Amino acid sequence: MNEILPPKPNQKKKRLRNWLIFIVIGIIYVWAFKGVYERADWSIFNNLAEKFDRVIPRLFSPDWAETEKVWGYIIETIFIAYAGTLIAAILAVPFGFWAAKNMVKSPIWNTLGKWILILDRTFPELILAILFVITVGPGPFAGVLTIGLTAFGMLGKLYAEIIESIDMKVVEAMEANGANKLQILFYAIFPQVLPEFLSFALYRFEIDIRASTILGLVGAGGIGTLIVIAAANRNWEQLGLILFGIIIVVSIIDFASTKIRKRLV
């Protein structure tokens, strides 16, 4: 019986590889922890209780008088995220088709589309925000452009994946019936992909709400502006209110969006 079984695979190579990975990871960790240990200012742990005592009680007693101001900024954040996401959701449709393997015949052209989307995704939001603040000036418009451009890369990639997974038989059947490109698009492709397109756009909206909070750091509008000001003025009551407001608003939006997405797909 034993002779029928294939010989045991050579474990030596695999073991060597595992050891190599282990050593590389070890070196990275030693490097990172040593660096952090040397850079860190450990004196901040002195009189910690006093510091906590100064900040925490005030953080948890939000200043309700400023509700209106904070609400205004939160609304602005939502508007930025909404406008940006919608721009991205629309812009991502043609790019999604461009980057989908089953829609573009030429592989070079198709890869180019994929590369544009990858390139777009590598840009961190803050970098784009800085570029837009310098070019179009500070304000929420720079934020809208930033969100639009960052969200577009991810949505385009997701859209392309959805389009690649559609049932091509429907498309072929319509082609065989003599339908033109536009008819195929509207009657064969869109019905298959639109619910998922919408679902991902909503999901991206959830992400963008969080993303647009940091825009204020570089002057691109949103609640980040107020966070920076509150921290600079040591206005912890206001910061507490912002924290409370963001948790509530983001929770509601996440909840609603999840509900809608469940119905869509």
Added chain:
Amino acid sequence: MTEKNNNKNSSVYSLYPRKLKMQISIVFFIIIAFYFYSLSETGSDFFKLFIDFPDIVKKMLTMFPPNWDYIPAAIDPLVETIQIAVVATTFSVLICIPASLLAANTISTNKYIYQTTRTVLNILRTIPDILLATIFVSLFGIGIIPGIFALTIFSLGLLAKLLSETIETIDTRQLDAIKATGGNIVQVIWYGVVPQVLPQFISYGLYVFELNVRASLVLGFVGAGGIGTIIDTQLNFLRYQNVMAILIVLLVAVIVIETISNMLRRRVV
């Protein structure tokens, strides 16, 4: 879903029934109306953007050519950023293991523990990184330690969610089999859960590391260390050519890290 249901029930003659058409039109109208409202509220004017285009190009050119001589000064903060990201990712990976086991209904059978952990994690996830960084800086003072704490908490929420969802989808029969042969909870987790989720776990860890490298950019702006610090100073001095040099260094670093991480992830999963 409504679309699919209505399609099934609809008559053979009409592809989309009238009621559905009405619904879709109304939803579409609301979406577009809200869009224009938010454009006006944020002062977005794309028409003006096109008119001002030469002006924008001129401003863009103030960032070029990037000041290449500044790059050596940007390397050290970049190293600091990556080190912060590594340490924060490690901490959050370690903390997320118990958290996600408690937040997965295949392991944590006590309903109250399960719900409490989930709620706490959900609340954690709603807090954006900038706010966490600000709060930790105000608690501890300026430095990279609050930055590490902020990133740890920030990635913990995400990582625990991803991992707990993976644990919830595993094959529970294996767990039952180990339990039936007398395995205790540690053995169930070690021999039943870990082999099933380890590849995904490593993949999520790498993904969160990428996110942390990006997020640590934010930290510097609130005084929590990393490359953001020098970007903030150079921006305030209006040295746009230096800013551009830093951004290019950062972009190269992000691309390299993501390429390596993608390669590793493809091999793991």
